[in-house]
Amino acid sequence: MLGLTKGLKYTLKNLTKQNVTTKYPDAPLELPDRFRGIQKFYPEKCIVCNQCAAICPTECIQLTGKKHPDPAKKGKIIDTYDINFEICILCDLCTEVCPTEAIVMTNNFELAEYSRDELFKDMRWLDENDANIRKENKV
Amino acid sequence: MIEHLLQSPPGWIHFLIFFCLGAILLAIVLGFVTYAILAERKVLGFMQIRIGPNRIGGRFGLLQTVADVFKLLIKEDIIPKLADRPLFILAPILAFAPSFLVLAVMPFSENVKFADIGVGLLYYIAVSGISAIGMLLGGWASNNKYSLLGGMRSAAQMISYEIPLVMSVIGVILFTGSLNLTDIVEGQKHVAYMFLSPIGFIVFFISSLAELSRTPFDLPEAESELVAGYHVEYSGFRWAFFMLAEYVYLFAMASLMTVLFLGGWNPIPFLGFIPGVIWFALKFSLIVFIMIWIRGTFPRIRADQLMEFAWKVLLPLALLNIFVSAAVKELFLK
Amino acid sequence: MIRTEEMLLNVGPQHPSTHGVFRIILKIDGETVIEATPVIGYLHRGTEKLAENLQYTQIIPYTDRMDYLSAMTNNYVICHAVETMMGLEIPERAEYLRVIAMELGRIASHLVWYGTYLLDLGAMSPFLYAFREREAIINLLNELCGARLTFNYMRVGGVKWDAPEGWIEKVRDFVPYMREQLKGYHDLVTGNEIFLNRVKGIGYYTKEEAIDYSLSGANLRCTGVNWDLRKDEPYSIYDRFDFDVPVFHTGDAWARYQCRMAEIEESLKIVEQAVEQFPAEGAIMAKVPRIIKPPKGEAFVRIESPRGEIGCYIASEGKKEPYRLKFRRPSFYNLQILPKLLVGENLANLIAILGGIDIVLGEVDG
Numbered sequence: 057m058l059g060l061t062k063g064l065k066y067t068l069k070n071l072t073k074q075n076v077t078t079k080y081p082d083a084p085l086e087l088p089d090r091f092r093g094i095q096k097f098y099p100e101k102c103i104v105c106n107q108c109a110a111i112c113p114t115e116c117i118q119l120t121g122k123k124h125p126d127p128a129k130k131g132k133i134i135d136t137y138d139i140n141f142e143i144c145i146l147c148d149l150c151t152e153v154c155p156t157e158a159i160v161m162t163n164n165f166e167l168a169e170y171s172r173d174e175l176f177k178d179m180r181w182l183d184e185n186d187a188n189i190r191k192e193n194k195v
Numbered sequence: 196m197i198e199h200l201l202q203s204p205p206g207w208i209h210f211l212i213f214f215c216l217g218a219i220l221l222a223i224v225l226g227f228v229t230y231a232i233l234a235e236r237k238v239l240g241f242m243q244i245r246i247g248p249n250r251i252g253g254r255f256g257l258l259q260t261v262a263d264v265f266k267l268l269i270k271e272d273i274i275p276k277l278a279d280r281p282l283f284i285l286a287p288i289l290a291f292a293p294s295f296l297v298l299a300v301m302p303f304s305e306n307v308k309f310a311d312i313g314v315g316l317l318y319y320i321a322v323s324g325i326s327a328i329g330m331l332l333g334g335w336a337s338n339n340k341y342s343l344l345g346g347m348r349s350a351a352q353m354i355s356y357e358i359p360l361v362m363s364v365i366g367v368i369l370f371t372g373s374l375n376l377t378d379i380v381e382g383q384k385h386v387a388y389m390f391l392s393p394i395g396f397i398v399f400f401i402s403s404l405a406e407l408s409r410t411p412f413d414l415p416e417a418e419s420e421l422v423a424g425y426h427v428e429y430s431g432f433r434w435a436f437f438m439l440a441e442y443v444y445l446f447a448m449a450s451l452m453t454v455l456f457l458g459g460w461n462p463i464p465f466l467g468f469i470p471g472v473i474w475f476a477l478k479f480s481l482i483v484f485i486m487i488w489i490r491g492t493f494p495r496i497r498a499d500q501l502m503e504f505a506w507k508v509l510l511p512l513a514l515l516n517i518f519v520s521a522a523v524k525e526l527f528l529k
Numbered sequence: 530m531i532r533t534e535e536m537l538l539n540v541g542p543q544h545p546s547t548h549g550v551f552r553i554i555l556k557i558d559g560e561t562v563i564e565a566t567p568v569i570g571y572l573h574r575g576t577e578k579l580a581e582n583l584q585y586t587q588i589i590p591y592t593d594r595m596d597y598l599s600a601m602t603n604n605y606v607i608c609h610a611v612e613t614m615m616g617l618e619i620p621e622r623a624e625y626l627r628v629i630a631m632e633l634g635r636i637a638s639h640l641v642w643y644g645t646y647l648l649d650l651g652a653m654s655p656f657l658y659a660f661r662e663r664e665a666i667i668n669l670l671n672e673l674c675g676a677r678l679t680f681n682y683m684r685v686g687g688v689k690w691d692a693p694e695g696w697i698e699k700v701r702d703f704v705p706y707m708r709e710q711l712k713g714y715h716d717l718v719t720g721n722e723i724f725l726n727r728v729k730g731i732g733y734y735t736k737e738e739a740i741d742y743s744l745s746g747a748n749l750r751c752t753g754v755n756w757d758l759r760k761d762e763p764y765s766i767y768d769r770f771d772f773d774v775p776v777f778h779t780g781d782a783w784a785r786y787q788c789r790m791a792e793i794e795e796s797l798k799i800v801e802q803a804v805e806q807f808p809a810e811g812a813i814m815a816k817v818p819r820i821i822k823p824p825k826g827e828a829f830v831r832i833e834s835p836r837g838e839i840g841c842y843i844a845s846e847g848k849k850e851p852y853r854l855k856f857r858r859p860s861f862y863n864l865q866i867l868p869k870l871l872v873g874e875n876l877a878n879l880i881a882i883l884g885g886i887d888i889v890l891g892e893v894d895g
Contacts, residue, residue: 496727
């Protein structure tokens with residue numbers, strides 16, 4: 057019987073305690089700076105080295121480059137850059153290998169869509185996704 | 196007024212009056228159920244350091260249950276193809292009707308009572324026994340193995356716990372010398388029977404938890420074992436009926452406990468200026484709160500232990516209580 | 530004429546108490562189990578086969594998804610295997626970060642087990658209390674590595690991130706807080722007579738059976754076998770800490786419960802000491818070539834995960850992908866004893882036994 061009363065005491069004590077739930081959908085969730093959310097992509101920084109596509113464990117990144125329009129300059133610039141968020145596991149490896157920090161993580165994580173097709177994000181979308189970028193990557 | 200109506204010759208007017216009274220009581224009971232569910236969720240929420248319903252009906256979620264019931268009402272009515280159709284439809288009604296029937300004899304205060312029959316207590320116990328059939332039927336008719344197991348468990352549990360439940364109130368009947376619930380309350384003018392037969396009260400309380408199949412005796416609908424127990428195949432409004440029956444029984448059982456052991460509408464000494472109905476409501480709420488509190492704390496008991504507990508612990512205790520009560524009556528109440 | 534017959538009951542794959550997609554085909558007589566056939570594989574993703582086409586760094590996020598309740602130990606076992614093959618020296622600071630992260634993960638994992646086990650037994654409040662503390666741990670780990678569950682924190686040769694500012698202090702504050710809450714857990718559950726009746730003598734097996742079935746972790750230590758790789762084959766820097774291995778002798782679900790609760794306390798001890806000894810500065814990565822190519826050969830390492838011994842076998846041909854990768858996944862081995870334990874038990878005990886083994890289906894199915 058003692059154990060039962062002890063348990064009852066514990067729950068009663070918690071009745072008056074401050075609850076610990078967050079107001080998530082009403083108020084935004086505070087996330088630490090390192091949080092791995094949806095990537096932000098800087099097309100102007102990209103040198104089309106293909107390392108992100110190569111390191112991606114799920115092969116969700118596809119990119120193509122084109123010749124630099126200015127014939128005086130060497131190298132390539134990015135033409136298309138797509139991430140398929142159906143299979144992206146937000147493992148952070150692409151941002152880790154990127155030599156120019158052209159792809160960085162943000163704190164955004166809300167990816168729910170009504171159609172799978174909308175999870176296929178292109179370069180423009182990734183470029184516009186520029187809120188809550190990690191502090192160390194901020195320009 | 197009821198007395199007068201009961202003794203006058205029958206007629207359509209009388210039928211109408213009784214019908215309206217019944218409807219009013221049903222509305223009150225439904226109101227109680229609505230807010231009992233909300234209160235349960237809120238109290239459990241606060242015990243579990245969260246806030247419970249808080250979306251519909253303002254900050255306190257006052258319309259949450261209404262929305263839930265509305266959702267159940269507009270849900271598709273599904274009857275499994277291989278279910279026993281007539282029984283499947285009959286079961287929720289059979290489970291719910293007795294739970295409301297028993298309220299007819301319940302005196303809520305000196306004036307608010309319906310049928311003041313001489314064997315009120317016996318009537319309550321007899322009629323409430325019918326519900327077990329509804330649950331067993333529901334479990335059988337669904338043609339589902341989980342619901343069958345749930346139905347069997349609930350029938351076994353209801354029958355086993357009815358015996359200590361009845362035995363434990365014999366003490367109260369001895370004190371009063373009457374089965375009439377109003378007389379029982381009148382008998383507690385000076386001291387509540389809870390203090391005169393504490394063993395009886397405890398046995399009654401535990402058995403009533405089992406009769407209501409609430410934690411720690413919620414085996415018939417043990418979610419983690421039987422998914423949902425006897426109503427696993429029910430959905431929509433038929434399911435709501437089972438739920439309703441459960442909560443109306445909670446209402447009835449808490450009322451009965453207030454009447455039998457806590458002195459009904461009798462006030463605590465020196466606080467007699469507060470009307471009887473309020474006293475009744477307070478005592479009643481206390482019992483409901485304790486039941487919710489227990490639900491928030493205890494794990495579930497096992498089926499074989501449940502039976503053992505009923506037959507080997509509660510029943511002997513209840514029998515002992517009869518002797519003790521008789522002695523108490525002989526020594527102190529003469 | 531009354532005729533009784535046995536009934537086949539499918540528990541799962543969709544069932545509240547199978548902790549994932551796990552199915553047991555039961556032959557029951559009334560509520561007594563006559564025969565139990567577990568069916569696994571609903572969550573099989575072929576991690577080991579996938580790994581054969583992945584670089585070592587790429588495998589790490591896959592291991593997060595095996596035992597998703599304690600991804601840190603999984604991260605560690607693969608890194609540890611590769612490091613063993615390459616003979617890498619891990620910087621001190623990285624080792625401490627790893628140990629703190631792993632032990633926090635162990636506490637979080639045991640808290641989930643505690644909560645869900647009590648939920649299985651019908652008590653719903655412990656679950657929410659346990660998750661309150663787990664949330665604190667998850668937030669700490671989130672600050673450290675940027676994810677709440679799939680950490681992907683460790684790398685071959687070290688760790689990905691250094692501890693953020695003030696993080697070590699937060700971990701230091703967490704230890705006494707957790708100890709305080711643990712007392713509350715014991716008040717709420719450990720002495721509860723209903724709970725004791727549910728777990729005492731349930732799912733009993735002997736020391737010999739446990740060894741025969743290759744059980745590990747709390748499932749082994751509940752029978753009186755004193756075997757914890759952190760003590761017996763110290764890896765990382767575990768030999769620097771002073772902690773005990775909780776061993777219980779009754780071999781039932783009650784012993785397993787006590788064992789896991791005691792392990793939380795031991796992990797807290799380790800975290801406390803690791804925080805005290807934490808080096809003020811230092812590198813967090815060893816010198817590792819950009820493309821990791823372990824030499825030709827093979828290696829098997831094993832460490833103590835919250836669920837038991839997790840092992841990793843790598844056969845390398847000197848390429849950047851492994852030739853063969855094999856995980857010894859403790860849940861899978863621990864689950865093997867289930868059919869034996871279930872025979873003759875009733876349905877309510879099934880839940881108490883299955884929950885007591887503490888499986889994670891992601892790990893069982895691989």
